[in-house]
Amino acid sequence: MNKEELDQLIDKSFRTEPGFKLPADFAQKVAFTVVRREQWKTDLREYLYLMGVLLALFALVSGFFYFVDKDFVLKSFAFLSSNLVQVISIVFILNFIFFTDKVLLRLLFSRWSKT
């Protein structure tokens, strides 16, 4: 075999596609994954906004009542701090229900719908 023939053969091999393949519905799968991830981010952001709004409202109302009826606010805080375990448990459960409703269930449903 002469040099030119060898060069020609190697060049042809360089231009040959490697045998790796993707499934026919790859583009649809990727688009679906993108939508799902974006949805998860949006849901989480929405949840965090709502939590922020609720906390801000709570602080605002507490602040307002502090000027209107200082004793009532102080008593309320004293009550909350004396029942700290129960208060934390209730807040945690309510927060978990809220998180599950706004984020977790939506994420699980979208995963299940894929399968």
Next chain:
Amino acid sequence: MDDSELISQILNGNMNAFTFLVNRYQKLVVHITGRLIQRQDELEDVCQEVFMKVYQNLGKYRNECRLSTWIATIAYNTSINYLRKFKKCDEVNPDESTVFRNLTEYKSNDFEKADLHRYIRDQIELLPVQYRTVLTLFHLEEFSYQEIEQITGMPEGTIKSYLFRAKAILKEKLKFVVDENSLRKVKEITHE
């Protein structure tokens, strides 16, 4: 639909446009990623990661280079990171001796049984990762030296050197395998 129109459609939330983009560039991504990672079972996941990054960073794309160059850069970096994470370091930074070790492992009888074209393709897959990368980008995807430099970060001289050395290695391998009997086969394939 041209690339800039496609990008603006995607940025406006049109997922059909994104599906169209994936269909348009999946061949490019699969060539680069496939040649680098060389694992069919993980190829889909890595390619998916590439397109996820494309989607997430599309807003940052400025028309400083072709979209294909930009996507190829993401595919290259993702594949290299994958190799660094999950494979041996010598795959990413190969020892020169491994290139030539394969030469001595060859037995001429094996060649008689195998298809010649396939044999050369298999030998390409045995080249070090940098060689395979520049070969794929230059010969298969027809990127210019400047574009390959942009994609891989290798200097132009290194790219040219890798291309030359890759060919030299293959020639050396073929010198071992091409004998009188196989010459006929070579001619048949060359004149197809």
